[in-house]
Amino acid sequence: MQYRIIPVTSFAENCTIIWCEKTKKAAIVDPGGESAQIKKLISQLDVMIEKILLTHGHLDHVGAASELAQYYNVAIYGPNEQDQFLLDNLPLQAAQFGLPFASAFTPDHWLKDGDVLAIGEQVLHVIHCPGHTPGHVVFVNQTTKLALVGDVLFKGSIGRTDFPRGNYQDLMHSIKQKLWPLGDDIQFISGHGPMSTLGDERRTNPFLR
Template sequence: MKAIIIPVTPFAQNCSLIWCEETMKGAVVDPGGDLPHILDVAEKQGVTIEKILITHGHLDHAGGTVQLQEKLDVPIEGPHEADKFWIDQLPEQCARYGFPPSFAFTPDRWLKDGDVVTVGNETLDVVHCPGHTPGHVVFVSKKHKLAIVGDVLFQGSIGRTDFPMGNHDDLINSIREKLWPLGDDIHFIPGHGNMSTFGHERQTNPFVADLNFG
């Protein structure tokens, strides 16, 4: 499986294009906006986009979902249904922050903990990681030691929990009890900023490092 990070929107959100090298079928993860740029990258890589994956319902991650779905006629998978209230507010969110107009949507498939999504011949495990939002999900390829974590975890930081229905304790538990057991050698693409590994964050991240939890 291949992955390219495509920063989009004024928030520099890490949209990802992932694809199966055998079939060249791919998925766009978190198309927050700048759709022509996303489609241009896919075309240059020779990738046929077969679905849209959403980690959570915030505008910079989901704002371009409907427009991309209408253009490509592909299914939307994710997030967890607990984020429905965020997705329903997408038009208001985008207007408030000066983003291009957006539309609410109902995904073709809500995801839950333990689900599996496919991209070509590749499979990704779904891990429900509430805290930043109640319905946030993470996509994990154990085969390729890669996770797409949205706004759960960052290099040296963690997601905000001061938004409606955010919960700091839930976020810490999601990271330490659901992500760390996947292995220190997992590389992750965060929703913003640079990639890192779970092992590096376990050692150095001031919010979730092991040394802070006895």
């Protein structure tokens, strides 16, 4: 599975395009905004978008999802249905953070722990990882040892839990009981900032010692 990261919005959120190298079928993960820039990158990559994937319901991760789903005529998958309250409040989130208006929406498909998604001939396993939000999910491709972890884990840090319905104990459980068992060699893309590996974070992340 190939990928390209494009930071969007004033929050520098890592929107990621992932695709199957053999079939050129692709998905957009967490399109937080600036849809024109995302479309431009997709055109340059010459891939065929077949899905939009969302890790959680915060505006900076979903702000352009509805527009891009309509543009490419594809379905939106994720997050877990426990994040519906966040998607319902997108207009308020936009007003609070000074971002362009975003209308509320409901994904075409909610995701749950253990779901499996296909991107061409590549497979993504879905892991429900609550804590940052109650409905947060993570996508893992075992073939290429790549995970898209949204705002659960960062290089040198962890997700915030001071937002509505965030829970620190749930976040710690998600990281230690759901991510660590995937293996130290898993490389991950966070919702913000640089990439890292689970092994590096398990050994050096000051918030997890």
